[in-house]
Amino acid sequence: MGEMLTKATLPGVLAQVRHVTPVRPAAAQGLVAQVYAQVEREFGMLAPPVILHSPAPQTLAASWAMLRESLLAEGTHSRETKEAVAAEVSRANSCPYCVDVHQATLDALLRTRPAPAGGPARSPELVAVSATFHYLNRMVNVFLGPSPLPPRLPVAARGLMLRLFGLIMRPAAAKPRAPGAAAALLAPAPLPADLAWARDVPHLAGAFAGAAAAIDAAGRRSVPQGVRELVTSCLDGWDGTPPGPSRAWLAEPVSGLPPAQRPAARLALLTAMASYQVDQEVVAEFRRQEPSDLTLVEFTAWASLAAARLAVRRSLSDSHPTPHERT
Missing domain, CATH: 1.20.1290 (AhpD-like)
Structure with a gap:
């Protein structure tokens, strides 16, 4: 499913990235190819906030590891709770692109599952999500536009398109992911x-x-x-x-x-x-x-x-x- 969605969305995804030229999937080798394979399989598509890092392979692996292990990996908090934190941090950082993505994903999940129960914001999992989005919001603001939606889309159509975007993201977001897979892409290091x-x-x-x-x-x-x-x-x-x-x-x-x-x-x-x-x-x-x-x-x-x-x-x-x- 991830590979099919990547092929369908690739032209638009690549066009969203500004200032640098991301590595195309067909040209990916080594560490970049390994990261792309995980992103397609587990995120559902090659997401622009990840692939914008691809000119720097180690940085690409680092950004994906933080995102995957904080937001996607199964733990004590639901994906809905994590998506809510991602959207909240993104609003605080004035990152409308990330707000659109993660609010749409959260709304789509909540259509089929109960609302998250919340939890202490200082729990390691939610701190990790917060840290990841404080990082990604800045990179997205530099390298991407204000929304994943087409820039000429009429304002009246935005709500419908965001709901459709959330529905596309929901199957991958609803599937639990075992922790640890992305951390293995990085060399072991002491924890600061x-x-x-x-x-x-x-x-x-x-x-x-x-x-x-x-x-x-x-x-x-x-x-x-x-x-x-x-x-x-x-x-x-x-x-x-x-x-x-x-x-x-x-x-x-x-x-x-x-x-x-x-x-x-x-x-x-x-x-x-x-x-x-x-x-x-x-x-x-x-x-x-x-x-x-x-x-x-x-x-x-x-x-x-x-x-x-x-x-x-x-x-x-x-x-x-x-x-x-x-x-």
């Missing part, structure tokens, strides 16, 4: 201290430790040290409030860097702190210095995961109950 929330759930610990190691290595390759230090410093002092509404806030933090590094710093800070403000101009300015697809994917993945890890640390340190915990 800030991801200790995952340590008692082996498939989450393996996936997030491996993904963090892969994306940290990508950052060392593709993000200049001065830019990494600037982003880390800015995130340490950030309370999560969206900056803006313009991009004027970037001028002060990047002013201390050499002029040649400022385009990279602007892209990294926007990706981490206001990914919805990244546009063609910002990316083109970066690519005049760093033209490869691999570098662009690794660069933005590092900034996205740095921000996602901060968001989770901040939520876990908050002493006040979250909406999920009050219900």
Whole structure:
């Protein structure tokens, strides 16, 4: 079913990805081919938020491992509950594409199954979903448009098309997936201290430790040290409030860097702190210095995961109950 749906949707899926050229399934080899096979089989199709990573194979495997082991893998929480968290986080991050996908999937599941009972938002499974979507929302805002639906679709038809999209996604979403399959795509790595929330759930610990190691290595390759230090410093002092509404806030933090590094710093800070403000101009300015697809994917993945890890640390340190915990 996944292979058939991929063939039917492939032209539209590839066309959704901007700034980079994703690897076509027929050309996929090695790790990319392994990830594509799992995505087709378990997600039901080659989803654009995954394949946009394909120019960087290790980063592709890392993103899929986090998504698969947090959202798809069977555990103590229902898929409906996880989809609700995914949609909620995506709204908070101003990622309309992910809101459309995961709200439509949730609505379709709820047509045939009872509403989720909820659960503590600090449980490892739901923290993992939150961390994954804090990461993916940023990558999606950079590399995809505002919706999986065709851009010229009349507004009046959106509701019907989203219901149809949810019905297409429902069979794969309703099927339980055994944990651990995607974590095996990554090299084993120690679990960083800030991801200790995952340590008692082996498939989450393996996936997030491996993904963090892969994306940290990508950052060392593709993000200049001065830019990494600037982003880390800015995130340490950030309370999560969206900056803006313009991009004027970037001028002060990047002013201390050499002029040649400022385009990279602007892209990294926007990706981490206001990914919805990244546009063609910002990316083109970066690519005049760093033209490869691999570098662009690794660069933005590092900034996205740095921000996602901060968001989770901040939520876990908050002493006040979250909406999920009050219900």
